[in-house]
Amino acid sequence: xxxxxxxxxxxxxxxxxxxxxxxxxxxxxxxxxxxxxxxxxxxxxxxxxxxxxxxxxxxxxxxxxxxxxxxxxxxxxxxxxxxxxxxxxxxxxxxxxxxxxxxxxxxxxxxx
Amino acid sequence: xxxxxxxxxxxxxxxxxxxxxxxxxxxxxxxxxxxxxxxxxxxxxxxxxxxxxxxxxxxxxxxxxxxxxxxxxxxxxxxxxxxxxxxxxxxxxxxxxxxxxxxxxxxxxx
Numbered sequence: 001x002x003x004x005x006x007x008x009x010x011x012x013x014x015x016x017x018x019x020x021x022x023x024x025x026x027x028x029x030x031x032x033x034x035x036x037x038x039x040x041x042x043x044x045x046x047x048x049x050x051x052x053x054x055x056x057x058x059x060x061x062x063x064x065x066x067x068x069x070x071x072x073x074x075x076x077x078x079x080x081x082x083x084x085x086x087x088x089x090x091x092x093x094x095x096x097x098x099x100x101x102x103x104x105x106x107x108x109x110x111x112x
Numbered sequence: 113x114x115x116x117x118x119x120x121x122x123x124x125x126x127x128x129x130x131x132x133x134x135x136x137x138x139x140x141x142x143x144x145x146x147x148x149x150x151x152x153x154x155x156x157x158x159x160x161x162x163x164x165x166x167x168x169x170x171x172x173x174x175x176x177x178x179x180x181x182x183x184x185x186x187x188x189x190x191x192x193x194x195x196x197x198x199x200x201x202x203x204x205x206x207x208x209x210x211x212x213x214x215x216x217x218x219x220x221x222x
Contacts, residue, residue: 033209042200042212043155056209090154100145100157101210 001026006091006104014112015081021107023074023091032074033101034066035090043090049074050096081111114139116203118213126221131188133216135201143204144177144184149215150197158186191220 004025013019023032031050035043047066048056054066063085065077074091088108092101115138125131135144143162147155159168161177161184168175174187184201198217202210 040217042215045209045211048209088154100160101147101155102157103147103154105154 002102004091004093004102004104006089006107008107009105010108010110012110012112013078013081015083017081018077018079020078021076021089021091021109023076023104024072025093025102026072027093027102028071028095029093029102030071030096031094031099032068033092033094034074034076035092035103037088037090037106047076078109081109083111086110114203114205114211116201116211116213118201118216120216121214122217122219124219124221125191127193128190131191131195131218133186133199133201133218135184135186135203135213137182137203137211139203139205140181141203141205142181144181145202145204145210146175146184146186147200147202147212148197149200153197155200188218191218193220193222196220 007022033048034046036046037043045058046060049068052068063080067075088106090106091104094101117136119134143160145160146158148158149155159175164181165179166177172189176185188195198215200215201213204210
């Protein structure tokens with residue numbers, strides 16, 4: 001299995017909702033990432049998990065809460081989002097420091 | 113913090129013409145990676161360059177890493193319509209995080 005699987009593919013949520021994005025990989029990769037990508041912009045790093053521990057949080061607002069239940073799974077819990085949080089949320093994994101990233105196909109999030 | 117600049121932002125070419133995108137980092141990199149993102153798709157890893165002055169080829173694509181490990185380029189020979197997409201360079205400063213350049217959006221006229 002050489003894929004990163006993200007669910008759901010599309011999500012529309014209200015500003016008072018709570019939702020979660022899920023990401024799964026079975027390549028044995030030890031680093032997993034959440035990126036946010038706005039239209040016509042590059043991906044922006046949000047969080048890095050290394051060996052299931054949060055190693056980097058790029059000053060992301062607390063309405064985004066990551067979780068890594070085990071080495072294959074990564075979640076992003078969403079609460080009280082704003083319309084400007086609408087974007088493509090990409091999960092990625094890599095073998096570790098200095099390796100190429102495998103991206104999932106993303107969750108296209110719309111906050112209404 | 114680390115910044116990665118990429119030019120041009122957009123490039124229209126006639127099918128069969130060559131294409132080059134350039135990437136510059138504000139800091140020395142441990143490696144540089146290139147990704148392609150098709151319209152509506154997600155970034156797909158193309159290649160990683162690690163050594164100073166390294167040159168790698170993948171069919172019609174040629175990747176270079178500068179001697180100072182601060183710049184890189186991707187050259188596509190004889191573009192095809194399947195090359196359409198946005199090409200991103202991404203610099204790794206050995207801190208377990210990639211910083212993406214702004215991307216070059218390539219459009220190919222058949």
